Amino acid sequence: MGYQLLTTVILVLHFGFLAYLAVGGFLAWRWPRTIWLHLLAAGWGVLVVAANLTCPLTAAEHWARRRSGQVGFDEGFVDRYLADVIYPEQYAWLARLVLALVVAVSWVGVLRAARRRHPRSSLRWRSSH
Numbered sequence: 382m383g384y385q386l387l388t389t390v391i392l393v394l395h396f397g398f399l400a401y402l403a404v405g406g407f408l409a410w411r412w413p414r415t416i417w418l419h420l421l422a423a424g425w426g427v428l429v430v431a432a433n434l435t436c437p438l439t440a441a442e443h444w445a446r447r448r449s450g451q452v453g454f455d456e457g458f459v460d461r462y463l464a465d466v467i468y469p470e471q472y473a474w475l476a477r478l479v480l481a482l483v484v485a486v487s488w489v490g491v492l493r494a495a496r497r498r499h500p501r502s503s504l505r506w507r508s509s510h
Contacts, residue, residue, distance in 0.1 A: 384449030388442055395438045395458050402426050403480060406487025413498075416491050423484055430477065 401408075405419035429436050436458060443453035454461055464470040 384445045385451075388445040388449060388451075391438055391442045391445060392462075395436075395442070396462075398422065398438065399459075399463075403483055404487070406484055406491060409487070409491045410494050413491065413495060416488075419487075 401419070402422050405415065405422055409416040409419055428434060439458045442458065447453045460470075463476075464473060468476045
């Protein structure tokens with residue numbers, strides 16, 4: 382029972398991370414200091430995809446499943462729970478592109494909000510004479 386609960390907790394954390402990856406930049410519109418956390422999350426997401434890394438949460442899920450007597454999966458979290466569920470697997474590239482565009486739009490919004498909060502002061506050149 383304990384490892385099954387742990388598996389569920391890991392799955393919730395993984396879904397939460399992916400949701401934050403998608404909308405964290407928009408949260409930074411309201412809470413600007415959180416942009417650094419979102420930059421780290423996005424960087425990690427890009428690294429996992431680009432380098433074909435196994436996410437530690439995926440490894441932890443597989444470990445907890447095996448400890449609970451279940452069979453671990455050979456596929457990653459996204460392949461198991463999102464591909465062919467949220468989008469057709471052959472359009473994974475499009476899903477990644479849409480996610481990247483959503484993140485880019487959110488970051489543009491963060492920059493615009495920051496400029497509104499802290500407009501650049503206009504420098505006035507004065508003669509020292």
